[in-house]
Amino acid sequence: MEQATPIPTPPTPPSAVPLTTLKPGQTAVIAEARLDTDDAALLRAMGLADRVRVKLCRVGEPCVVALGPVEGKHCHCNGHCRIGLARGLADRILVTVVA
Amino acid sequence: MTSTPARAISAPVEVHTPRSPQEQARRVALLGNPNTGKTTLFNRLSGLRAKTSNFPGTTLEARITRVKAGIEGGRDGDLIDLPGIYSLELDQLEAKVCREVLAGTAAPRGEPVGAPEVVVVVLDAANLARNLTLVGEVVRRRLPMLVVLNMADIARTRGLSINTAALSEALGCGVVMTNARTGDGIDDLRLGIREARIPAPATPVPGADAGLRDWAIDLFSRATTRTGTLCPKCGYDLGKPRADGQPAAGATRCPECGLNLDVDIPETRSDRVDRWLLNPVTGLLIFAAVMTGLFYSLFVLASFPMDWIDGIFGWTTTLIEAHLPDGVLRDLLANGIVAGVGATVIFLPQICLLFFLISLLEDTGYLARGAFLMDRLLRPFGLPGHAFVPLLSSHACALPGIMATRSIPDPKERLATILVAPFMTCSARLPVYVLLTTLLFPGRPLMAALAFVGCYVLGILAGVFSALVARRTILRGKSRAMALELPCYKWPSLRTATLTTLDRAKVFLKNAGTNILMICIVLWWLGSYPNVQPPAEVAALRQSVQEAEATNQTVIRLPLELHRLAPPQFESATTDSSDSLSQPNFVSADRTRNNVSDMADRLEARHQAQHSFLGRIGTFVQPLFAPLGYDRQLTIGVMASFAAREVFVSTMSIVVAGQEEEDESLFDTLATAKRDDGVTPIFTTATSWSLLVYYILAMQCLPTLAVTAREAGGRRWALLQLVWMCGLAYLAALIVHAIAA
Numbered sequence: 001m002e003q004a005t006p007i008p009t010p011p012t013p014p015s016a017v018p019l020t021t022l023k024p025g026q027t028a029v030i031a032e033a034r035l036d037t038d039d040a041a042l043l044r045a046m047g048l049a050d051r052v053r054v055k056l057c058r059v060g061e062p063c064v065v066a067l068g069p070v071e072g073k074h075c076h077c078n079g080h081c082r083i084g085l086a087r088g089l090a091d092r093i094l095v096t097v098v099a
Numbered sequence: 100m101t102s103t104p105a106r107a108i109s110a111p112v113e114v115h116t117p118r119s120p121q122e123q124a125r126r127v128a129l130l131g132n133p134n135t136g137k138t139t140l141f142n143r144l145s146g147l148r149a150k151t152s153n154f155p156g157t158t159l160e161a162r163i164t165r166v167k168a169g170i171e172g173g174r175d176g177d178l179i180d181l182p183g184i185y186s187l188e189l190d191q192l193e194a195k196v197c198r199e200v201l202a203g204t205a206a207p208r209g210e211p212v213g214a215p216e217v218v219v220v221v222l223d224a225a226n227l228a229r230n231l232t233l234v235g236e237v238v239r240r241r242l243p244m245l246v247v248l249n250m251a252d253i254a255r256t257r258g259l260s261i262n263t264a265a266l267s268e269a270l271g272c273g274v275v276m277t278n279a280r281t282g283d284g285i286d287d288l289r290l291g292i293r294e295a296r297i298p299a300p301a302t303p304v305p306g307a308d309a310g311l312r313d314w315a316i317d318l319f320s321r322a323t324t325r326t327g328t329l330c331p332k333c334g335y336d337l338g339k340p341r342a343d344g345q346p347a348a349g350a351t352r353c354p355e356c357g358l359n360l361d362v363d364i365p366e367t368r369s370d371r372v373d374r375w376l377l378n379p380v381t382g383l384l385i386f387a388a389v390m391t392g393l394f395y396s397l398f399v400l401a402s403f404p405m406d407w408i409d410g411i412f413g414w415t416t417t418l419i420e421a422h423l424p425d426g427v428l429r430d431l432l433a434n435g436i437v438a439g440v441g442a443t444v445i446f447l448p449q450i451c452l453l454f455f456l457i458s459l460l461e462d463t464g465y466l467a468r469g470a471f472l473m474d475r476l477l478r479p480f481g482l483p484g485h486a487f488v489p490l491l492s493s494h495a496c497a498l499p500g501i502m503a504t505r506s507i508p509d510p511k512e513r514l515a516t517i518l519v520a521p522f523m524t525c526s527a528r529l530p531v532y533v534l535l536t537t538l539l540f541p542g543r544p545l546m547a548a549l550a551f552v553g554c555y556v557l558g559i560l561a562g563v564f565s566a567l568v569a570r571r572t573i574l575r576g577k578s579r580a581m582a583l584e585l586p587c588y589k590w591p592s593l594r595t596a597t598l599t600t601l602d603r604a605k606v607f608l609k610n611a612g613t614n615i616l617m618i619c620i621v622l623w624w625l626g627s628y629p630n631v632q633p634p635a636e637v638a639a640l641r642q643s644v645q646e647a648e649a650t651n652q653t654v655i656r657l658p659l660e661l662h663r664l665a666p667p668q669f670e671s672a673t674t675d676s677s678d679s680l681s682q683p684n685f686v687s688a689d690r691t692r693n694n695v696s697d698m699a700d701r702l703e704a705r706h707q708a709q710h711s712f713l714g715r716i717g718t719f720v721q722p723l724f725a726p727l728g729y730d731r732q733l734t735i736g737v738m739a740s741f742a743a744r745e746v747f748v749s750t751m752s753i754v755v756a757g758q759e760e761e762d763e764s765l766f767d768t769l770a771t772a773k774r775d776d777g778v779t780p781i782f783t784t785a786t787s788w789s790l791l792v793y794y795i796l797a798m799q800c801l802p803t804l805a806v807t808a809r810e811a812g813g814r815r816w817a818l819l820q821l822v823w824m825c826g827l828a829y830l831a832a833l834i835v836h837a838i839a840a
Contacts, residue, residue: 027364038190043582045186047229049312055364058377062471064585066364067229073316080257080367081226084377084471086484086581 016094020063020087022056028095029053029071035092043093046083053098057082063090126213127166127176127292128200130237131221132230133183134586136249139279140221141180142598144288161207166289176217176292179207187236201240214242217295219288221247224254224261224276227323231315234270235304243295246274247288258325266322271299280592369464369587376468379475386472389465393456404448412441431623439619439746440612446745447608450526451600453495458599462591466491467583474581480563481570483507484581486516490562493523494555495603497803500525501810511574515566517811518820521803522562524555527744528794534748535791538770538782550791557795561827618746622739625713633703640699647692655695701777708732709775713739727793727829728786728836730774737790740799747794789836797828 016031030052033040048054053068062084085093131137145164162180181200182193199205203214218237222230227248237244248254248261267274273291277284305314375381416433423429460466466488474484485507493500500520507513524532532554540546570576640657647655708714709731717735724734732751739750751769772781782790798804798821808817 025366039582041189042185042191045189045232046582046584048582053364057366057370058373060377060379061475062377062581062583064370064373064377066370068364069228070312070316073313073320080587081229082369082373082585082587084467084581084583084585086474089582 013096016096019054019056019065019085019090019093019095020059022059022095022097024056024059027053027055027068027098029098030093031096032094033092034094035089039089043083043089047081048083048085048093054095061087063087065090125176125216125292126210127178127217127219128181128215129178129219129221130181130197130201130233131183132185132223132226132233134584135183135221135223135230136279137183137221138180139592139595140247140249140277140288141178142595143279143282143285144178146598163207163210166292177210178219179210179215184233186233201237201242216243217292218242218244219247219292219295220244221249224248224251225257225259227254227259227261228316228319231318232311235311235314238270238298238300238304239306241297244270244272244298245288245291245295246270246272247291248274248276249279251276252278260324262322262324266318269301269318269321271301272296280594367587369585372588373468373585376465377471382468382472386469389460393453393460396452396456401448401452405445408441408445408447412437412444415441430627431620435620435623435627436616439623439750440616444608446526446529447604449529450495451604453526454603455596455600457491457495458596459591459593462589462595464586464588467585470583471581477563477566478578480567481512481574481578482516482519482563482566483509483512483578484583486512489516489520490523490559493520493525496525496527497521497523497800498806501803501806504810509576509578511570511576512578514811514816515569515574517807518569518816518823519562519566521798521800521807521820521824522558522565522796524558524795525744525800527800528554530745530748531740531794532791534751534766534769535782535787535794537766539784539787539791541770554791554795557792561796565823565827618739622713622746622750625716626708626711626735628712629710631707631710634706637699637703637706640695640702644692644696644699647695653692655692657695726836727789727832728783728840729790730779730781732772732774733781733786733790737793737799740794741801744794744799785836785839788839789832792835793828793832795828796824796831798824 013031019028019030022028030048030050032050033043033048035043043049047067048065049070051071053071055066055068056063057066058064063086064082064084067081067083129137129141141162141164144166145162164178166176166178179200181197184191184194184197187194187198187201196205201215201218203212206212218240220234220237222234234244234246246266248263248266251261254261261276263274263276273294273296275284275287275291277288302314302317305311376385416437419429419433419437423432457466460469469491470484470487472484473487477484477486486504489500489504489507491500497520500523501517504513504516504520507516532551536547536550536554539550643655643657647653709718713735714731716738717731720738721729721731721734724737729737736747736751740747748769751772770780770782773779774781804817804821807820808814811817
């Protein structure tokens with residue numbers, strides 16, 4: 001099996017806050033996921049990776065986020081994909097608020 | 100591998116190749132993200148022809164079907180449905196199995212090991228950017244590949260147009276568009292499998308994760324365009340020409356509300372529905388209502404076909420008894436095979452309906468929400484929300500339930516779920532629940548229904564309690580957090596639900612026709628052999644009857660020793676006489692001729708039951724169950740249930756057959772069945788309650804223990820499951836019997 005080599009991610013901006021601090025309807029960009037390797041890899045594969053724009057649809061248990069496009073990439077992303085996250089998981093995902 | 104240039108396959112290609120009889124079917128692997136419609140596509144291709152097995156070393160289900168080439172001379176393909184995964188590189192069992200199948204080091208059980216000749220990657224066209232990363236991972240493996248864009252109609256309604264030719268050009272392999280629900284594009288898919296080749300992407304796939312994502316996004320941007328559609332926020336028709344006369348299609352911003360169509364994420368109808376369905380209060384209420392409706396319809400709707408099946412088996416038994424001469428063969432067919440299998444097959448409608456309804460619920464997207472609702476409830480007991488579907492599946496049968504626990508990422512949580520899954524009320528318990536609740540509440544269907552619901556609740560409570568104990572002791576450890584994709588709500592596919600149901604029905608009937616049939620024959624043999632001579636008392640009674648018939652007497656005076664054998668219910672048939680004590684050889688009560696004849700029959704049947712192999716086993720073990728109120732016959736039924744619970748009712752019908760009356764239904768027969776003393780009913784109220792609790796909690800299924808041992812990675816876990824469940828069942832049944840008595 002060919003091993004995928006993760007590339008270094010830029011340092012987390014100081015303005016980054018936990019995803020769970022957003023209000024429903026707010027949009028943010030994922031900065032960092034402070035999770036163990038397996039959880040982080042799963043979320044990345046599901047589309048919750050750094051630089052991805054997300055909208056918080058629901059806060060609580062579960063947190064529901066809508067996946068948007070990757071920042072800086074032109075993409076006709078229609079934002080219909082929803083990921084449900086246990087609150088404990090969403091707490092450890094840091095985002096920078098966009099709107 | 101071919102050297103033809105990359106192109107999209109959009110129409111059948113007439114390529115005629117002479118058919119070679121030596122040509123074997125191609126191996127085709129079907130791969131894709133969860134929720135891409137992969138299973139629907141597989142069902143569309145397989146119909147009812149799919150074989151179900153598993154991947155060796157795991158119990159991940161592997162379904163295989165033969166796909167016709169679609170053109171004259173083309174080679175057929177053996178299509179293997181691989182588990183849904185988000186990435187081949189994840190440290191999960193599903194991803195590991197997919198990796199091994201693609202590498203040619205694993206194959207479904209019974210299939211030769213070898214790399215697939217074609218990998219069909221199914222993509223959700225409406226979530227294409229993310230799905231394309233999996234394509235990149237397959238491209239890295241340099242296997243002949245075909246990309247299938249499923250659900251393109253949904254993408255189109257969302258204003259996304261996908262250029263399959265451009266995507267095919269960029270990937271350097273075939274791309275076909277299908278709609279698994281309607282069957283559109285299936286012929287193209289068959290042709291595409293034949294034409295598949297090793298992809299030669301225009302841009303090489305990078306090795307790094309982030310690079311792969313960017314590669315997928317670039318590919319997505321190159322192959323898609325925005326088309327005219329309604330603005331998801333304000334409903335403005337984006338296809339209308341703009342004020343400057345230019346068409347609006349391709350615009351990035353809605354001219355009405357200013358929504359940035361490329362960046363902004365609009366609220367969807369599913370979001371609005373989720374506000375209610377994921378709400379801690381309304382969500383749970385709706386969930387409870389859905390589950391109640393599911394199980395209510397299970398019992399109301401299924402009752403009609405169950406009656407028909409009951410009638411068919413009853414009619415068959417009558418036919419056998421009417422046309423075959425008295426003897427072993429007639430007894431085997433009527434009382435062993437037809438009665439035994441019929442008592443199990445009668446539950447087929449309930450099993451079909453349950454799987455049909457679960458499949459419909461899953462297809463709507465609601466089950467994923469249910470997993471989160473259950474996470475809230477299950478987490479305090481150390482179980483993840485992922486355990487919801489395995490536990491729900493266990494309500495049909497613990498075997499698929501335990502197999503489904505493979506989707507639980509955390510090994511300890513998975514083990515805990517495996518251990519408690521058999522507590523859920525499986526369909527094999529239903530015959531026992533129906534029997535006992537009917538016996539406990541005759542003519543009171545509402546109370547019987549409530550007791551039935553109580554059985555389910557007790558099973559669930561015992562399961563979560565046991566999980567908590569396990570997670571606090573032998574399986575202590577941190578719980579893994581939960582992440583699930585929530586598919587948008589949609590109308591379920593009746594075709595998919597029907598095919599799933601028929602598939603499960605096939606498995607159940609196969610089980611009924613093999614294992615259960617064998618158990619019925621063995622039990623019949625154990626209950627009928629060795630043939631024992633009727634006791635001397637029976638011969639004496641029959642002689643009395645013959646003498647009375649010869650002299651045309653209707654009343655018989657019985658010797659004292661024979662009278663003592665008579666069960667008390669025969670007292671009502673006596674005639675009074677005053678000379679009893681003065682005549683030591685006779686009793687005061689005379690008996691009618693028919694009464695004595697009936698008494699002889701019952702004594703003979705009881706004697707046979709006591710001295711059969713089954714009777715001896717029951718007699719040997721009965722003292723263990725005596726504190727629970729079980730007599731020897733009931734103990735025989737309980738012991739037989741360790742092979743499979745569903746044979747309890749049929750076993751009891753065989754064990755008490757000596758007391759059966761032809762015009763009585765099975766329930767009536769068992770309700771009036773007496774213990775060996777001929778007085779006490781087998782099913783007293785206390786015994787019935789105790790037995791009900793025992794069947795809710797006890798581990799009585801050999802196949803489940805075998806699967807537990809395999810899934811949990813050791814026989815010690817199966818042994819623990821057996822001892823814990825049976826111990827808990829014994830204790831609870833003991834307490835219930837003491838209270839009810």
